[in-house]
Amino acid sequence: MPELPEVEGVVRSLAPIASGRTIRSVTISETVAVSKAAGKEAIVKGHSVEQFSSELAxxxxxAVTRRSKYIYFHLIKEGRCRLLVSHLGMTGAWFVVNAISEIRxxxxxxxxxxIFHLEDGGLLVYSDIRRFGELRLLTCEEDHVPLTLMAPEPFDADAEEFFIHKSAQEKYAKRPIKEVIMDGQVISGCGNIYATEALFRMGIHPKRAAGRISHSKKQQLFREIVTVLDESIQAGGSSISDYRNINGEAGSMQDRLKMYGQKVCPNCGQETASIQIANRTSTYCKKCQH
Incomplete structure (x- = not known):
């Protein structure tokens, strides 16, 4: 699943190309239409296919911005503002092309x-292999409560203090630190990949209870998370599976990962171990992480 760096890469590519362009009409796939007709919230959330398409015209x-792992399309028509929120799920991808054949x-x-048909003839295309992503049309962020509960952006000045305070609460103190890091209400945008990397760099076992980590250690951990996220942004994200930016290009952070998906610890040479935490596979080194 794309995490903050991957979504940031999409937004940085998408914003200069999509901003200022007008949506003429929207075509939703038959697959989604059939699923919606059967009562399933497939990709298009909170609206019928017909409502979604007609309201966007x-x-x-x-503007196009990012909030945590979400892409925000800020829309305006005759002074009325709307917010199109996109989550990439596991395999979502955006493309801006003149013809579908240009998607590599x-x-x-x-x-x-x-397919968002643009007034100038271009196409803004959303593809999703496993259909776990979402498109949600809102009047404002407050219309969808989960968006208002997200933690500050990791790069914000108050994010470190927020993390330390939140992780000390009774709700989180007994939970594995890996689970706490991946909770978007504690840290925005950090998922399995970068939580794994930061914990390895800090020598912290992913299952250690958050309440058993000192204040100073939590400060160091948070700063390491921010460092890892920033490194990945600079590397264009991690293309572990189906992540691509809008040009269909892969990132390179996967080549720099030291623990995620590794069979051998790069520090001690010992075979890595794995456990399930919050329904995600957590890879770690028994010798180097305590």
């Missing part, structure tokens, strides 16, 4: 579920 994309990989061309 003639809105101009004013067949797997993304095969699984297109939303």
């Amino acid at each position: 003639d809105y101009t994309i004013e 990989e067949q797997k993304f061309r095969t699984h297109i579920h939303a």
